[in-house]
Amino acid sequence: MKKTIITRLAVALFIIAPLAACNSSSEPAEEHGEEGEPAKGPHNGRLLKDGDFAVEMTIFEDGVPPQFRVYPTKDGKPVDAKTVQLTVTLKRLGGEVNTFPFKAEKDYLTGQGVVEEPHSFDVEVVAVEAGKRHVWRYASPEGRTRITADAAKAGGIEIETVGPATIGETRELYGTVQLATTARSEIRGQFPGRIVSVTKQVGDTVKRGQLLARIESSESLQVYPVYSTVSGVVAERNGNPGDVTFDRALYVIIDPAQTTVVFNIFPKDLAAIQPGMAVQIDTMEGTAIAAARLGQYLPDGNAEAGTALVRASVPNRGGRLRPGMALRGRVTINAVQVPLAVRTEALQRFRDFTVVFANYGQDYEVRMLELGRKSPEWTEVLSGIKPGTPYAAKGAFLIRADIEKSGASHDH
Numbered sequence: 001m002k003k004t005i006i007t008r009l010a011v012a013l014f015i016i017a018p019l020a021a022c023n024s025s026s027e028p029a030e031e032h033g034e035e036g037e038p039a040k041g042p043h044n045g046r047l048l049k050d051g052d053f054a055v056e057m058t059i060f061e062d063g064v065p066p067q068f069r070v071y072p073t074k075d076g077k078p079v080d081a082k083t084v085q086l087t088v089t090l091k092r093l094g095g096e097v098n099t100f101p102f103k104a105e106k107d108y109l110t111g112q113g114v115v116e117e118p119h120s121f122d123v124e125v126v127a128v129e130a131g132k133r134h135v136w137r138y139a140s141p142e143g144r145t146r147i148t149a150d151a152a153k154a155g156g157i158e159i160e161t162v163g164p165a166t167i168g169e170t171r172e173l174y175g176t177v178q179l180a181t182t183a184r185s186e187i188r189g190q191f192p193g194r195i196v197s198v199t200k201q202v203g204d205t206v207k208r209g210q211l212l213a214r215i216e217s218s219e220s221l222q223v224y225p226v227y228s229t230v231s232g233v234v235a236e237r238n239g240n241p242g243d244v245t246f247d248r249a250l251y252v253i254i255d256p257a258q259t260t261v262v263f264n265i266f267p268k269d270l271a272a273i274q275p276g277m278a279v280q281i282d283t284m285e286g287t288a289i290a291a292a293r294l295g296q297y298l299p300d301g302n303a304e305a306g307t308a309l310v311r312a313s314v315p316n317r318g319g320r321l322r323p324g325m326a327l328r329g330r331v332t333i334n335a336v337q338v339p340l341a342v343r344t345e346a347l348q349r350f351r352d353f354t355v356v357f358a359n360y361g362q363d364y365e366v367r368m369l370e371l372g373r374k375s376p377e378w379t380e381v382l383s384g385i386k387p388g389t390p391y392a393a394k395g396a397f398l399i400r401a402d403i404e405k406s407g408a409s410h411d412h
Helices: 149-154 396-406
Strands: 020-022 046-050 053-060 067-074 084-091 097-105 108-111 121-129 132-140 144-146 158-161 163-179 184-187 193-198 211-217 223-227 232-237 251-254 259-265 278-283 288-297 308-313 326-343 348-350 353-360 363-368 370-374 378-383 390-394
Touching: 046 132, 053 121, 053 132, 067 084, 067 097, 067 121, 084 108, 144 396, 163 378, 259 288, 259 326, 326 370, 326 390, 348 396, 353 396, 363 396, 390 396
Parallel strands: none
Antiparallel strands: 020 132, 046 053, 053 067, 067 108, 084 097, 084 121, 097 108, 121 132, 144 363, 158 390, 163 259, 163 326, 184 251, 193 211, 211 223, 232 251, 259 308, 278 288, 278 326, 288 308, 326 378, 348 353, 353 363, 353 390, 370 378
């Protein structure tokens, strides 16, 4: 991720873990400084000592991308940088390894490569001077914290994986539940006649094949049964024993599982919202109901509201929907498929960056992002995190608060 940070000589104050070093005889190097704090050199960098030889580690980013600058000394005096061979290896959370060779410049050595954010890694420094090899290892965490699985669950932290997404403008629609046109069935006698008996009342549940009535045919005087041709609920019963049926429907049965949502479309949205578009249907409180597709515009509109009407079929499998119930729909227009995106609600501010928190087991660590297009649900990622990386899609603000509380960051 490219960015310009106008700062002074910034230093890699690689804090927290104690320093371990060994020379050619595998003797541990000496480190000076207050307990828990690494020793610092004249450039305010971390000072690594092994006998009379030392290197001071800094990260320089004044008008340039972050790069290592390392100052070698012997007995506290500068050493000709050309006489020192230096390699730094960074091992990052998630398994990524970065190795930096160095080139002598003036009284320091410059790392050949950009030290990408976050500056959070385990560090190995290998220096060879006057035929003697010096090795130091230490941890330099930044923007990192550890949260147990139980604590993460209790805090509402949910993990998703960075990957492709569809980003566009979201338009909200408002509509009401109606029965589908196919939900209404009329049950008639086969022949006109006198109703002998009926078995169901309005509101009763019936199953297909169930006996509904017996009718005495006016022609043959034979009594024949009337069975339900569908399952559902009795909405109408148009006859009682002794009545003559003629050709009217004896029963009207509706299937409450066959429901639709009729949405109002305002004139400004008519060109953008088209039949066949995907619509996410929720309750007015935001609870998800179903994903569906818009059907054709209805011939008649809503004259009172001045809107056109469009229908979306939503099967009422759980019985949650009732005719007249108000619902909300969300349609994405001008949709674009992007190769890499994160949930918009996962984005947090950390120092001068917009970040998400990558997740590795119980460890969470910042990933500084360069962003592109944005919608209420998704934000495109241009750089800063790799595809397939697990990250905190929900509850990220709790992770940020935990990091800020622990002070696990360094100044730039």
